[in-house]
Amino acid sequence: MTTSRPTKIRKRAAPAPADFAPEPVSTRGQKRRELLKVAARAVLERVGYHAMKVTDVATEAGVAVGLFYHYFPDLKTVTCEVLSDFLDELAETPHPEAEDRFDVIFIPTLVWANAYEEHPGLMRCLVQVADEVPEFRALWNKLNATWSRRVAKNIARRFPEGQLSEDFSLSIAYSLGSMVDGLINEIYVHRNSDLCKLLKSPREVAELLSAIWYRALYMENPPAGKLTLTAPLHEMGAPIPTLAPKIKRK
Amino acid sequence: MTTSRPTKIRKRAAPAPADFAPEPVSTRGQKRRELLKVAARAVLERVGYHAMKVTDVATEAGVAVGLFYHYFPDLKTVTCEVLSDFLDELAETPHPEAEDRFDVIFIPTLVWANAYEEHPGLMRCLVQVADEVPEFRALWNKLNATWSRRVAKNIARRFPEGQLSEDFSLSIAYSLGSMVDGLINEIYVHRNSDLCKLLKSPREVAELLSAIWYRALYMENPPAGKLTLTAPLHEMGAPIPTLAPKIKRK
């Protein structure tokens, strides 16, 4: 099959300086490194972090395993690089300008839902790797903190001066953020069948979440016309009658 | 050191019927099996699913590795058994009776937060294993679906007949549930430092989440006096003035 080469005999040689090239010298090297990252990304998207093998990456890249080690010390490293590039990419996704306080909530939520729909595997990996690799968790935490703080500021300035403390608005930002992450994750990563049936498009998902978020903050429904796919939620305006009879207790 | 036994020579013997005892016959066997499960649980709590080794479990139980295989075919199996017992245990946690519609939200949330505070490692494993083991995810989904449906019914009956469809109340239940899971997970499993600083006790966490939940549903604040550790949230009642000036744009 393969053209035979004289068998390589391993001799314990002088201890080599042992390293790999984090910064390949030539442009050709750059390209190959990039090729490997793209392959790693595809593998991550397909099988997730825990099932990923060096062999998979090499095969996906159409390259020998050894080459992988020429550019990266291990899977953890490529993975972190790939995911952190991915996060940069997400951060750079253009957001339409928000016109009002509903859209301030809705637009980022929609962008986020779209990202999940498009890259469920990578989003899954974010969770897996943040759970296993402390250095990556640190990055994740930092981004999360930055985002939550921005949201918190935005919340705070919509309430009378001093009515809502820094602390509470930050807690609220984290809470609502968790809701968004959690639900979207459940839909696009775990494909929860109830939710998939109920919420057909990222837009629908984003409308639902934004409506809940909006009500929690402002204690009123989003302005009329904002909910195009989930219009019935507007009906939910009228709050609480006296408690309806309990249907049944199993 | 060890008393020497004649070295065991392995001979390829006739293919054994090969099995283990899922149901140990004697009581002694039962006890040992239980012992191993307890050990496995401790290991899971300490290091999580992915770092767990058969050796760890045997050592923790003070038993030879071989014994493990007498009672379980592999780690996946014990893990699923341990976690599903754990879920049963959680389901059986006694809940104080809820007196009003705030407590209906608050009490289960508090119970849940307490569970996380007490078993962060196992809660982490629930996520890990649900993500990796389809059979376990199925169980998780089922419990989740049951719970969300119960919540959804409870939500629906508080609104005028027909105002809130089955579908929407179920979506809302999942959303708010995700918020609770997500935030609590962030605090007790990942020890997010912002949140740990902000929310000192499970009660505080539960109050925050319940207040948000309550506002999202009823568009008003929880009854006075309900928020004992997070009282300032009551102040947040007054909704929105005209938008305060944006502080600054980075």
Add this chain to the structure above:
DNA sequence: ATTGTAGTTGAATTAGGATTCAATTCACAG
């Protein structure tokens, strides 16, 4: 006591991938 069976042990073996590295090929400067 004796024997039969379930329970137990831990060294030997397997398994599955990660890593290494001598040999080879490639690109290009001289």
Add this chain to the structure above:
DNA sequence: CTGTGAATTGAATCCTAATTCAACTACAAT
């Protein structure tokens, strides 16, 4: 055309557990 060093290959090797199982022990019934 070379000569030289970077890039590439993939079989050999190393590692880290998982898994097996012949021998041994404990206990219960006879």
